[in-house]
Amino acid sequence: QDLNPEASVEKHHYQSDIARLRKIVINSLYSHRDVFLRELISNANDALEKLRLTSLTNKDVWDGTPLNITIRTVNGEDGTSGRLVITDNGIGMTPEEMARNLGTLAKSGTAEFLAQAEGSPESTTNGHLIGAFGLGFYSSFLVADQVYVASVPAKTLENPNPQQYTFSSSSDDNDFATYPDPRGKTLERGTEITLVLKPDALEYLEHHTVIELINKHSVFSSSFPIYLFQQREEEVSEESVTDIPVDNERVTENAEDEAVIEEVEESQTKETKKKTILVDDWAHLNAQPPLWTRDSKNITSIEYQLFYQATFRDFKAQSLAWNHFSGDLGSGVSFRALLYIPGKLPDDFWHGSQTTSTTGIRLMVKRTFITSDLGEDYLPKWASWVKAIIDADDLPLNVSRETLQNASFLRQIKQAILKRIIQTFTKIAEDEPDKFAEVQKVYGTVFKLGAVEDAKNSDKLVPLIRYATNQRNSTSLDEYVENKKAGQKQIFYVSDAGKSVSSLAKSVFVEKLHARGYEVLLLTDPLDEVLLHHLRKWKGIPFQDAAKVGLLFGDEEIDLEEERIRQAENKEKFGPLLNWLKKQAEGIVRDVIISDRLVTSPCAVVADAGGYTANVQRIMSATNKGQQTNNAMFEFARRQKVLELNPRSPLIEGLLRRVEQLPGEDEEVDLEAEDELKEVASILIDGALVRSGFEVPDSDEFLVRVDRVLRRSLGVSETAPTDTTVKPAPPVDPVILDESEYEPKLDPVVDGSLEQADDKPSVILPDALKDKIQIDIEELADDFPIHDEL
Numbered sequence: 206q207d208l209n210p211e212a213s214v215e216k217h218h219y220q221s222d223i224a225r226l227r228k229i230v231i232n233s234l235y236s237h238r239d240v241f242l243r244e245l246i247s248n249a250n251d252a253l254e255k256l257r258l259t260s261l262t263n264k265d266v267w268d269g270t271p272l273n274i275t276i277r278t279v280n281g282e283d284g285t286s287g288r289l290v291i292t293d294n295g296i297g298m299t300p301e302e303m304a305r306n307l308g309t310l311a312k313s314g315t316a317e318f319l320a321q322a323e324g325s326p327e328s329t330t331n332g333h334l335i336g337a338f339g340l341g342f343y344s345s346f347l348v349a350d351q352v353y354v355a356s357v358p359a360k361t362l363e364n365p366n367p368q369q370y371t372f373s374s375s376s377d378d379n380d381f382a383t384y385p386d387p388r389g390k391t392l393e394r395g396t397e398i399t400l401v402l403k404p405d406a407l408e409y410l411e412h413h414t415v416i417e418l419i420n421k422h423s424v425f426s427s428s429f430p431i432y433l434f435q436q437r438e439e440e441v442s443e444e445s446v447t448d449i450p451v452d453n454e455r456v457t458e459n460a461e462d463e464a465v466i467e468e469v470e471e472s473q474t475k476e477t478k479k480k481t482i483l484v485d486d487w488a489h490l491n492a493q494p495p496l497w498t499r500d501s502k503n504i505t506s507i508e509y510q511l512f513y514q515a516t517f518r519d520f521k522a523q524s525l526a527w528n529h530f531s532g533d534l535g536s537g538v539s540f541r542a543l544l545y546i547p548g549k550l551p552d553d554f555w556h557g558s559q560t561t562s563t564t565g566i567r568l569m570v571k572r573t574f575i576t577s578d579l580g581e582d583y584l585p586k587w588a589s590w591v592k593a594i595i596d597a598d599d600l601p602l603n604v605s606r607e608t609l610q611n612a613s614f615l616r617q618i619k620q621a622i623l624k625r626i627i628q629t630f631t632k633i634a635e636d637e638p639d640k641f642a643e644v645q646k647v648y649g650t651v652f653k654l655g656a657v658e659d660a661k662n663s664d665k666l667v668p669l670i671r672y673a674t675n676q677r678n679s680t681s682l683d684e685y686v687e688n689k690k691a692g693q694k695q696i697f698y699v700s701d702a703g704k705s706v707s708s709l710a711k712s713v714f715v716e717k718l719h720a721r722g723y724e725v726l727l728l729t730d731p732l733d734e735v736l737l738h739h740l741r742k743w744k745g746i747p748f749q750d751a752a753k754v755g756l757l758f759g760d761e762e763i764d765l766e767e768e769r770i771r772q773a774e775n776k777e778k779f780g781p782l783l784n785w786l787k788k789q790a791e792g793i794v795r796d797v798i799i800s801d802r803l804v805t806s807p808c809a810v811v812a813d814a815g816g817y818t819a820n821v822q823r824i825m826s827a828t829n830k831g832q833q834t835n836n837a838m839f840e841f842a843r844r845q846k847v848l849e850l851n852p853r854s855p856l857i858e859g860l861l862r863r864v865e866q867l868p869g870e871d872e873e874v875d876l877e878a879e880d881e882l883k884e885v886a887s888i889l890i891d892g893a894l895v896r897s898g899f900e901v902p903d904s905d906e907f908l909v910r911v912d913r914v915l916r917r918s919l920g921v922s923e924t925a926p927t928d929t930t931v932k933p934a935p936p937v938d939p940v941i942l943d944e945s946e947y948e949p950k951l952d953p954v955v956d957g958s959l960e961q962a963d964d965k966p967s968v969i970l971p972d973a974l975k976d977k978i979q980i981d982i983e984e985l986a987d988d989f990p991i992h993d994e995l
């Protein structure tokens with residue numbers, strides 16, 4: 206029957222974004238056009254779900270008759286055209302809703318999507334963008350020249366007898382129309398989408414193509430039955446023909462549910478006349494029970510992945526892992542659940558707001574969807590990305606969101622989900638180390654976040670964290686503790702957010718620990734230091750920042766007496782240097798001491814237990830920028846550091862000798878020599894700061910001093926000034942020149958520029974040289990030996 210309007214047509218213009226989107230769909234997504242069926246079925250499923258949910262609070266909209274999606278193919282009489290009709294008996298739309306929902310785009314991210322798709326058609330066509338955005342209804346135009354949407358909204362008290370309207374749009378128009386359906390009211394309620402297929406899209410009239418597509422994309426995307434209208438031939442005896450309800454459509458539960466035809470004896474056939482008739486049949490395409498209700502032993506990985514994609518509409522990356530389990534909510538209410546770890550975190554995971562709304566959990570009761578809206582902060586941020594289906598045997602269905610949030614079963618479900626996420630990761634860590642390395646790339650920092658914010662699960666999340674150390678690429682804290690040396694009473698670490706692991710491994714603070722064979726965690730993530738401060742200990746062993754005072758190797762007790770004697774000797778020997786340097790380093794460090802932590806480096810600056818390491822100081826300076834608050838405290842903490850000297854370094858020995866040679870109080874002072882020595886000390890202190898990751902107090906001063914020391918070592922006069930005269934710029938000239946005059950003029954001879962004239966290369970010569978030299982250009986054979994001179 207004709208769907209075209211007879212009267213009272215309302216014409217509308219598409220919103221400009223829709224026009225752009227339709228253009229992208231029509232022009233660049235040809236190779237992905239199969240997606241149209243998935244999109245339309247998913248819309249039909251949403252409409253059915255909406256009807257059921259609305260009926261919880263408004264009984265008028267639905268009388269409980271079965272909800273389903275049907276697909277019909279209609280072949281054109283000439284064999285070169287056809288229609289595909291997808292119908293649902295869901296919530297339906299009024300003509301105004303059709304114009305609004307199908308004529309405007311209200312999706313977040315539309316502008317970015319359109320800009321990206323227009324800028325790089327490949328990224329759209331490789332499928333990622335379609336998945337990320339979801340083209341929805343507009344994907345119809347991939348296969349159809351003309352689309353009709355007929356719809357009857359659900360009955361309400363205000364609108365007890367809703368009429369059927371049609372929305373019509375062709376692929377090359379920038380407007381669409383809505384009008385009363387010329388066929389009258391053919392639908393009881395819901396929406397029927399008729400696609401007038403393009404001549405090159407007639408394959409979608411083939412039932413096997415439709416069935417394949419549903420199996421591939423949509424078998425899991427609808428929790429409502431999807432039926433395909435089929436007609437099949439049946440042979441019946443002529444007498445019984447009248448009994449077969451030809452037009453009366455029958456719904457069977459399975460496509461394979463063939464009618465049972467009993468074998469008829471040869472002798473009988475001769476007597477009874479046979480006739481072939483067409484029987485209408487609705488084949489149930491998604492007859493399998495929902496995946497989560499099935500036995501996990503009979504589900505393949507591919508099925509799990511397809512279900513994930515269809516249910517959570519994530520076509521960007523495969524799910525990394527899943528956990529299919531059942532549980533008990535107490536008082537006899539059991540549930541089945543299927544939880545997925547996505548292959549990627551949501552794009553805004555680290556940038557989004559502090560509060561996290563969990564939208565990836567589909568709460569169901571007896572296979573029926575209830576809600577995905579579990580409110581803000583239902584799960585801690587670290588777990589908010591999880592995708593899960595929770596299907597309970599029994600729960601109060603007509604609960605409002607507020608009562609939902611207070612329900613104890615939600616808290617129980619939450620605990621079960623968190624437990625299962627951790628269990629899933631732990632299992633990968635134990636059984637599949639290579640895969641766990643991949644997991645780390647996506648979730649490594651998430652584990653740290655969880656260990657900080659989720660006190661209840663912190664102990665289970667910490668073992669999932671991996672650190673690089675000076676000895677291996679990756680270790681857990683448990684493995685570190687197993688590997689510790691006899692007597693070791695601290696877990697050593699150095700931390701510098703933003704630095705590479707390899708440069709941290711070369712840190713002055715790691716050198717002795719490394720040389721002695723101790724393992725040091727190399728922390729490069731800003732969350733690392735936060736977490737260690739938060740934990741303070743692991744398995745009872747405290748963390749020790751190797752850049753801070755308080756480092757103990759753990760074997761100090763051995764040879765204690767010898768060590769004491771050595772320390773006393775050093776203190777006495779280096780006493781003069783320590784006292785003198787302390788004066789030089791005033792305001793920068795609190796003390797100067799002989800160090801036990803250095804091997805090759807002459808000195809280092811170490812933070813006190815309560816002071817700032819270079820890493821923390823940088824973070825504090827960045828946060829304190831422009832703020833005067835707490836400045837005094839910041840300054841105090843900043844100065845809580847110690848300059849440590851390596852007594853075995855020749856440089857320190859040399860400095861000691863020079864300090865010892867300085868004249869005593871009653872001797873004549875050589876001011877110049879003393880200044881020189883102070884300058885060396887100052888460079889040494891600044892060098893120690895830089896080596897230890899701190900900034901020098903005044904980098905200009907530092908470089909001037911380095912300059913002076915260089916001059917001295919080269920025997921150049923320290924005071925001889927550098928000739929600083931330069932050619933001044935011409936006077937002010939406000940005249941704007943012609944654009945071409947701003948182009949630099951090249952000298953063709955000097956620049957050797959060649960110009961093609963008459964296809965032959967030539968050199969342009971200045972007029973003055975034209976009659977003085979002659980240049981012949983000869984093309985060289987490919988194998989001509991090339992010399993530098995040439």
Ligand SMILES: Nc1ncnc2c1ncn2[C@@H]1O[C@H](COP(=O)(O)OP(=O)(O)OP(=O)(O)O)[C@@H](O)[C@H]1O
Nearest residue numbers: 248249252297298306307338339340341342343396
């Ligand atoms: N079969 C239908 N029944 C009722 N309303 C529908 C139907 N199909 C589409 N709509 C309405 O039209 C709107 C736009 O549909 P469209 O497919 O373009 O986007 P969407 O479904 O909102 O998003 P997406 O497809 O990305 O999930 C839907 O939100 C819905 O309100």
